[in-house]
Amino acid sequence: METKTAPAKRTGGRSALVLGAVKRATEELIEEKGQERLTVPMIAERASVNPTSIYRRWGDLPSLINDIATYRLDPARPLPESGTLRGDLAGWAQEIVAHYRNPVNAALLRGGAAVAGDRESDCLRNRRAEATMFVERHPESELSADRVIDHLVAPIVYRAIFLPWTLDDDTANRLVTELFAS
Amino acid sequence: METKTAPAKRTGGRSALVLGAVKRATEELIEEKGQERLTVPMIAERASVNPTSIYRRWGDLPSLINDIATYRLDPARPLPESGTLRGDLAGWAQEIVAHYRNPVNAALLRGGAAVAGDRESDCLRNRRAEATMFVERHPESELSADRVIDHLVAPIVYRAIFLPWTLDDDTANRLVTELFAS
Incomplete structure (x- = not known):
């Protein structure tokens, strides 16, 4: 049930752990089973998180995969500077x-x-x-x-x-x- | 239940009808819901065929979509012949x-x-x-x-x-x- 009280202050620690576990689980399962066989419950089980945590953060599987797909080539990495x-x-x-x-x-x-x-x-x-x-x-x-x-x-x-x-x-x-x- | 007797001779008519209905249903549902929300039961219901007919013919949804995706630009269509x-x-x-x-x-x-x-x-x-x-x-x-x-x-x-x-x-x-x- 939704409550409208202000949420308790969240530390980044727990949230970052969940994020990392979900990303790792998604990558492992994509490699093992292929992207088209993935399901949210499968990812949740592998990441040891509740499926609702995934739905709450990403909405659905396509959004999760889209988010993961964007995170690998770090936009802050150093880029070539060869002079030409x-x-x-x-x-x-x-x-x-x-x-x-x-x-x-x-x-x-x-x-x-x-x-x-x-x-x-x-x-x-x-x-x-x-x-x-x-x-x-x-x-x-x-x-x-x-x-x-x-x-x-x-x-x-x-x-x-x-x-x-x-x-x-x-x-x-x-x-x-x-x-x-x- | 599977029987091992020789199958009755199949006319192309029924099979072609199923094929057309499944392709139409898949295209409509992709347009309405997006490819990533599709399921085989959803396609079967729209096409008025039994889901097992789809699984028997295509194996799974990715194979079905792959097959549909290859059928639109007819390889037998006339190609340009401009002289250059x-x-x-x-x-x-x-x-x-x-x-x-x-x-x-x-x-x-x-x-x-x-x-x-x-x-x-x-x-x-x-x-x-x-x-x-x-x-x-x-x-x-x-x-x-x-x-x-x-x-x-x-x-x-x-x-x-x-x-x-x-x-x-x-x-x-x-x-x-x-x-x-x-």
């Missing part, structure tokens, strides 16, 4: 390829894809912000962030979702070469 | 963009993405075969099918999944121009 746009984008693309060569990250991306379409996910917004930062750092180039997304991020994400076995050591450099040839 | 590779690819890309601007097709694509990763889907294999046919029809060009997939199909599919509101009348021509500038 091409070098920066090559380092950045290699990092994204390496990220999605991890099967858990690819599975989370597929989970994010399944629930996408209403608004830009945090994850993609972060990649777009990074692309914008790189092209603005090198105003001598005529590349736009949109072009970087279409010809560098999109093919990596497409392969990660649909053809993960084709993401190899050459993918990032080949795509950057093609981007700069245009 | 650029004209052919522009017409083809426009058709793919138009296909995914239909919200049901974009939702089915997201459903296909959710269950992808083990092998190339029929749908993507068909697009790859078409790209190969176009570049082989114009051996004077140095474009490879892989490059067409990475820089034309991938950005369209990426936008259809994650940024459907950005698929506009210019998308296909812009991407073809960028592909041929490279």
